[in-house]
Amino acid sequence: EYNVLNGKEIRFDFNDKKRVRARCKHCVEYSVYVSKVSNCETYRLNTLHDKHACGRVFHKTCAKSSWVAKLFINKMKATTSDMALKDIVGEIQVNYSTGISMSRAWRAKQIAGFLQVFEEFPVPIEHRFCLRHLYNNFKKKFGGGVQLRDLMMGAAKATYEELWKSKMQQIRDLNEAAYWWLYNLDRKAWCKHKFSSHTKCDLLMNNLSEAFNSTILVARDKPIITMFEWIRMYLMNRFSNLRDKCKNYTGQIMPKLLKRLDWEVEKSGNWVACWGGDGDFEVSHLHSGEKFIVDINQNYCSCNF
Template identity: 40%
Template sequence: MDAVKSWQPRTMVDSHTCSREHKLRLFNARWLSRKLQKTIRENPNVKGVDIRDKFSRKWNIAISKNMAYRARAHASDEVVGSFIKQYNRIYDYAHELLARNPGSTIKVKVDPVNGKPIFRRFYACLKACKDSFGSCRPIIGLDGAFLRGRHHGELLTVVGRDANDQMLPLAYAIIEVVNKDTWTWFLELLIEDLGGPDVCSGLTIMSDQQKGLRQAVQDVVPAIAQRFCVRHLYANFRKKFPRKNLKKLMWRAALATHPQQWENIMRSIKEVNEDAFRHLMSLPPRFWSRSRFTTTAKSDTLVNNMSEAFNSVLVNTRTKPIITMLEEIRLYMMKRWATNRTRAASFKSSICPKILSRLQKESLLTKHWVPSWSTHKLFEVRHVSQTGDNFVVDIDQYSCSCRKWSISGIPCAHALAVMKLLNIDAQQFIPACFTKSAYEEIYSSVIFPINGNNLWEVTEYLDVMPPSKRQMPRRPKKKRRLEQWEL
């Protein structure tokens, strides 16, 4: 053997007298994050206490709460992407999205600060959404929701209604804060994408009385019709007037379909509580009562549930980095378009299922109404027991003096009673916007997929920096705070 420095063990003492060490400096947040990546992919919302329990069971070590949260943050950055890095590539993402979906409107707005572009707003309205809205009724819902990620902001969404009276996402935007300026910027882009001010003059907007929205709508499209969600109006009304009889009367006033009925109910409210009457009269009934709704929208909805439903889908999405969040929204819409495109084949009638179900419910109420013929297809319909409940139905004009048919587009019980007397198929009087063919036309457009970020073209723009973080007090809430009457 050559003369080298070497050694050879001759005896091994395999008895340990030291105790097990539960806190090791070798276990740091970076090392732990690599072991957490699989867990984060399966459950992005894993709790810190679950992470500590996992490491305690697997390696029998104890880690602090802060280390567990740091490890989770590092693992999330590796899995879903870094928050800051994704802001750097926002222009590359916008270019790829526009290249794969030509005809779309993609806007990125930044503010130069010390020579560096700081992110401010992002707007997207895909070409498929524009084409789909052309076959829908002229009514949209607007809503806003807080972003719960590292850099705060708000997500604005626009939702239409398809032929089956289900939600149809149209556009979305990320802004710094909700106010008149941001709503004006958003509405100007939206109105242009939906056909311009002339086309949108007959549009109806449903909202939750968002801050600055009413004034922005009046500035952008003064002639547009606005509705406010009655559920949110009642939440404010209930704080001052919690009595149950007032709740019933307010909802009856909102559900009234003709002005005389609304006036009678308002008189009843005035008799019960004059302050409650003044509170409701301070808001014009055209915003919250069917008795003053326009007939162009062909919708009698009183709540903004479509927008709320879309936002509920995005609860977890709103906690993620900006490009990951935008991609999840686009992916959800792409899958929804593809699914609904094939769903039309299962429709058993030429009328969409939800509309047909509503027509059948109205048909069950015809037993309470007796039609009397006047001339041609003009009838007087009276209730079998209640005096004073008489309505005039003109089949040729598609109208009833109760206004329910004109507002919703679906024949009311009075009109259906006349149709049964004349042996006329009621489905002939359903507007084309509720038919199977309209549903197929809405979802015939395609939202095209895009490549991963490794294949994106690098644009010549400077890297965009994230907005300054506005730290709010206490831990941010991820669930909507329910009102007392919702519990």
């Protein structure tokens, strides 16, 4: 917002917990450097050259769609009519002397609509990132590579905080900027160890929504009543087919769950349980040294698996 209001574009050359350096994108005269004073929580302004040699920039990359969305969300709540894209572009140009494209205005409008819907929910809703899309953005910024990808996936799938910290430290050893990019994200949106236990779903991918969207693709261009009727009939047929399959299945546990359970039982030979009283156990790994607390009565394990 500072960049937009002042008509400049400031970039951060270096930014971590101890120091921050900012420069102007279009001239070398403007420079700010701030560092942390040792042994306290005070920051010192070491360098300040606040004069710009460049003129005002009209089209700014810092005027992102998320920032534009926050400006217009209250206006969208107050009006019942749909805001035109040209109106959004015009207001940004008049009020902030900044130009944005129609595509950026369209993205801002979509984001503002989502924010408005989320705020109208009567109960708190847990929002998560799709790990696949998150990795695609991560890859664009820091490049690919099997090692960095596996560490990021491992950090997201870690079910307890100590394992997450271990994976993140390995990422930091490889790429400091990648570490801080992930660290600044809301962990509740992409890290399994921070997911709420209230929602009985720990999926990291958006596969359920993608599969549903691809299924109703043939009905999405139909009138609203016709589309709902198509979805209703599809669900009825699907439930009927699944019910018939369940009748013919003789086992007590579903096949995929049984396969995973067998795999866990096979690996259980590496663990030793020590009874602590009532239904409490301390479970230790023979080789890695990992230890967890298990409460049989509460169906709880400190690994959060």
